[in-house]
Amino acid sequence: MSDKKIKNIFVQGAIASSFIGDSIQKHQAKTNIGAHSIFLGQVRADTIDDKKVTAIEYTTYEQLALQKMEELREEIFSKYQLTCMHVYHSLGTVAAGEICLFVFTSSAHRKIAIDACEEMVEKIKNELPVWGKEIFDNDTHQWKQNK
Amino acid sequence: MSDKKIKNIFVQGAIASSFIGDSIQKHQAKTNIGAHSIFLGQVRADTIDDKKVTAIEYTTYEQLALQKMEELREEIFSKYQLTCMHVYHSLGTVAAGEICLFVFTSSAHRKIAIDACEEMVEKIKNELPVWGKEIFDNDTHQWKQNK
């Protein structure tokens, strides 16, 4: 695997809804696609002990994350007959209500697109070296934990 | 159930990707959402006996479909803790490569949004009185069959 082929999945700050719309638009030329499945993670304004989450700050070990992402991509493509898959994850600050994760799978048939998308989301949550720091409205923080 | 409360899920022609982007954007004010799951059906340019599908023409029994959709909506909301759900289905002609179905579920947690979206798609395919007529490039047609 040569380094130049590795795709960068990280974007600085929130993922814009117009970017998601544009990504969908780009797939209309691929007329062998019958189904798209999209997962979006959105930052929740959770209240914990009277403090409210206003944002999550994401950091990563980028080199390892991109290498891992290539492995996950290969696993998914060898298991599912996908036309394509796109993954974007935020770094830096994402405010409550904004999108921090965008997973987009496409296939000829719905079951394949849906199952692949769900599996990819689980893998990203569990296997990608990314950390979320929940920033509270009183300027304290706690480290996010994935369930 | 009063008639005036029934939502219309049908749109004339294809569903624009910008409409999908705008729908996502509108959810950023709901900061109790943590996960969105989106399914998009796209018309495939299948080749059958040397003829290529150029479009699908959708028709419905609208009164029954909207009544059925209200029932399906109630079933989903009683089973899953969703923040909201939106469904749009095309009527009339949708060209190959264009979007004909948009199902959008949102929840605090990913598993709920993903499972509800998948179940809703299956219900729409199996229980909604909608018919697709596949138009070939030689002006003949065949009636779509759902698997």
Added chain:
Amino acid sequence: MQTNIFIFGQLTDIILKGELTVNDINDTDTLMEHLNKQYPALATIKYAIAVNKNIITKNTILQDTDAVALMPPFSGG
């Protein structure tokens, strides 16, 4: 008395219109007998029958202005 019949999906390839009106037919069995005589190809296709938006599974008495729908398997999405 009058019955309005709505035709959907591939049945429109046989009946060649989306709506029909028939007069003085008192129940669904008689209606289907009438239609099968006029459109013999109907017998080759599987479809459900709804009366006033309720799918029926046995012979059903028709009232004036009832709406009968003939619906082949759904294929939305």
Added chain:
Amino acid sequence: MQTNIFIFGQLTDIILKGELTVNDINDTDTLMEHLNKQYPALATIKYAIAVNKNIITKNTILQDTDAVALMPPFSGG
């Protein structure tokens, strides 16, 4: 010889920086002993250790300019 250490997630609340450099430490066990002495709170946190992007599960010899990463459980998405 020099080892570059990268610190992630909640470990940055203890070490208070994202990178450290140490000299003349020959293996990961010695490195962790050294860090635990300097930052006793490290012992209270669960984390994985990677050497040159490979997660290790036993003591590992370090070469000059090796990159060691200390990674608490992931919480992306």
